[in-house]
Amino acid sequence: MRKTIIITATSLAATPAVAADMQISLEIPRLRVAEYHNPYIAIWIEDEAGKAVATLDAWYDVDLKGEEAGTKWLPDLRTWWRRAGRSLRMPADGISGPTQAPGRYDLRFSEGTRPLGRLAPGSYKLRVEAAREVGGRELVTIPFQWPPRSAQTGSASGTAELGAIRLTVRP
Amino acid sequence: MFAKPTLLAAGLAVGLAAFMPHKAEAHRRWLLPSSTVLAGEGTTVTVDAAASNGLFTFDHRPMGLDDLKVIGPDGQPVQHKVIGSGEFRSVFDVPLQQQGTYRIAIANEGMSGVYTLNGERKRFRGVADQVPAGATDVRVTQNASRVETFVTLGAPTETALQPTGQGLEMIPITHPNDLVAGEEAQVRFLLDGQPAAGLEVEFVEGGTRYRDDAGIQTLTTDSDGVLTLTAARPGMYYVEASQGGGQGGPGGGEGEAPARVSSYTAVLEFLPL
Numbered sequence: 001m002r003k004t005i006i007i008t009a010t011s012l013a014a015t016p017a018v019a020a021d022m023q024i025s026l027e028i029p030r031l032r033v034a035e036y037h038n039p040y041i042a043i044w045i046e047d048e049a050g051k052a053v054a055t056l057d058a059w060y061d062v063d064l065k066g067e068e069a070g071t072k073w074l075p076d077l078r079t080w081w082r083r084a085g086r087s088l089r090m091p092a093d094g095i096s097g098p099t100q101a102p103g104r105y106d107l108r109f110s111e112g113t114r115p116l117g118r119l120a121p122g123s124y125k126l127r128v129e130a131a132r133e134v135g136g137r138e139l140v141t142i143p144f145q146w147p148p149r150s151a152q153t154g155s156a157s158g159t160a161e162l163g164a165i166r167l168t169v170r171p
Numbered sequence: 172m173f174a175k176p177t178l179l180a181a182g183l184a185v186g187l188a189a190f191m192p193h194k195a196e197a198h199r200r201w202l203l204p205s206s207t208v209l210a211g212e213g214t215t216v217t218v219d220a221a222a223s224n225g226l227f228t229f230d231h232r233p234m235g236l237d238d239l240k241v242i243g244p245d246g247q248p249v250q251h252k253v254i255g256s257g258e259f260r261s262v263f264d265v266p267l268q269q270q271g272t273y274r275i276a277i278a279n280e281g282m283s284g285v286y287t288l289n290g291e292r293k294r295f296r297g298v299a300d301q302v303p304a305g306a307t308d309v310r311v312t313q314n315a316s317r318v319e320t321f322v323t324l325g326a327p328t329e330t331a332l333q334p335t336g337q338g339l340e341m342i343p344i345t346h347p348n349d350l351v352a353g354e355e356a357q358v359r360f361l362l363d364g365q366p367a368a369g370l371e372v373e374f375v376e377g378g379t380r381y382r383d384d385a386g387i388q389t390l391t392t393d394s395d396g397v398l399t400l401t402a403a404r405p406g407m408y409y410v411e412a413s414q415g416g417g418q419g420g421p422g423g424g425e426g427e428a429p430a431r432v433s434s435y436t437a438v439l440e441f442l443p444l
Contacts, residue, residue, distance in 0.1 A: 073210075082442075086210070086326045
């Protein structure tokens, strides 16, 4: 599925900062369905070769334990599972979190701090994948350059399981 | 008007039967797992085992589970739990407690053939010493067959995928639980541990009931026994190959060696990315 991607360089005066940072705004749409469960969501960064270099968030039923643990459905986040999830031990510190209800979420990550850590200079993709129990799956991608020379914003929108996603990177 | 096509069909059937290569088993035999890619500390996969014409529909016979063996990520056998056999299929559970890849297989080796005793032609199945003393005109076929599938808990591993060196085997080059529709997957076929070059392999997407075209891709391995599989659509796919055929002598001493038939089938899941 093609997503419209707009990258706009907002010409902010370069503020000297010790570490670059990344802000992600993500919308989980409200859906009219007979049976609704909050989606599982994975947010991660891939390098140009498609290798996952950092998983920023994995939202799932962390509190479900036992025979049908929440981890059971993590492979439904198919792309993330293949690229990163299956080699992580869940729950993972600073990554795992509970599922979230429909709404807008603002997340912030700093360079040099887990889970973002340090990225080598280059072209990257932010990927956001959502999978919902008895529902669908969607993957949204926003490319970006790192480190950012100036503040840059990229946005993309899902059509079913995800709403608007906005990525802002700042030096 | 109506008789002609019928006669023609009958003629064709006879003609085809005469030229059809020997098939060890007329029906497709398969192990269909409930999932191939799993997550968590420990879970269970349940598997249907059947011989059928349709893929993957239960329309003929259940498969016997006497020779079922599950190899775990550490290369050691894993105890499965047989649920039972119905009219059309057998069912068993495999508990997955270790992270990694499991090879689930029904593999057997046996012998079958015919002999003449006191002027009577008799069939036998099992081992060579079932041929009684005094039997003449002994014709023997050695059969090796493997029907298998693969599942992975967590990250894929390789230990369970090592060749056994017996009969026809498919050794994955692309991991069998890392298959994606639209991406090429490579496998290597071995016969008794050696590359099976020029082997004809059938590759069929499941869901045959819902389409007119049988959809059989007939592929041939290269000189290293390597084959490339490409699934256009995500789904469960069936792989089948066999080699050898006919009948030979009883073997032993200076007699003619028995003929050999090796057959292999697997079920592979290709996921959407």
